[in-house]
Amino acid sequence: MTSVAVRKLSDAQTHSFSIHQVAERQGVAFAEIEQHYDRLERVMLDAFFSFVGSYRNSHFLHWNMRDANYGFAAIEHRYTVLGGAPVVIDDDRKHDLSRLIINIYGKGYISHPRIESLIAKNHIRPLDFMTGAQEAAAFEQRNFYGLHQSTLRKVDIFANFATLVKDRDLRTETGWWEMHGGRLRTLYNLVVESKLLSFIATLIGIGTPLAAVWWLFWPSIQIFLLAAWSTISELL
Structure with a gap:
């Protein structure tokens, strides 16, 4: 795990945790991050779960973070492997934005890949956003900075989606009649x-x-x- 980011919808403040920033603070050169990876990742997740502990009674909006491969459980598992004791967020405080959008607009609300299609449909600038394949390539290249920038951009994009849904301004491929059940x-x-x-x-x-x-x-x-x-x- 290279980076995690949390954005507060109330004031748009973003809190980020990344392995390359930990390396910078501890004086570890980027070229040597891999040699100290587990230790740096543990420090990163220490900070993340300390933050989560301060907001454990808050509600967390996320995108498809529902399983042990990609989700809260995956982060908790990795932290446990590294010897940490994760703060577990109650399931009733986790809300999957991707499923909420499906519930409102229907399963066919946008073509796949949905994130990229919604970005284009709603004229949102992707900037540093990376697709899953691009992130995998960036990790192989040890481009930790690029991965962190992609994470930051994603939470910004998801916040945009949430605001558009709240304001009923999200542009989709769903017609009015279809959205309301017809x-x-x-x-x-x-x-x-x-x-x-x-x-x-x-x-x-x-x-x-x-x-x-x-x-x-x-x-x-x-x-x-x-x-x-x-x-x-x-x-x-």
Whole structure:
């Protein structure tokens, strides 16, 4: 493991932990990092888990960090191998941004590879961003600085994605109808949320039995009419 970065969404402050920075502080030349790798990595992860311990009650937004190959468990395992005692974040405080986006926009919201496609679709500058293959090549070349810059850029990009989702401005390949399920349930939800339905329900509550029977007998027509009226009223 060469670098880890955490960005606070509240103030955009980024806290980073990298093996080459530890080497610099300890006076280890870049060319000699490999000779002291485990020791430097342990110091890096010491700092990371100390930071996590200070924020263990916070919520962590991440991208596909769900398993022992690539995720929180992988970092915890590596730290344990190096003799550390990791601070374990509760699962209910981990939120996978990639899955949240799928839940909102549907599985086909963007083409693969999704990160790169979202970057292009939303006109985000990739700058130092590296793909998985590029990062693997950078590690083989011992380009620790480049890997750290890629990590920093990724947390910045993910923060951009999260903000765009929150503001409902994320550009995807999902149409409005598809995103909302394309079902009558969508129309029903529009009706339930409209003030017109509340008004009519009040009238039914104090109206004649005949009016109530008519309402119950023609639910599909009522849903269609109310949805149409809701749409028209928003345009006026």
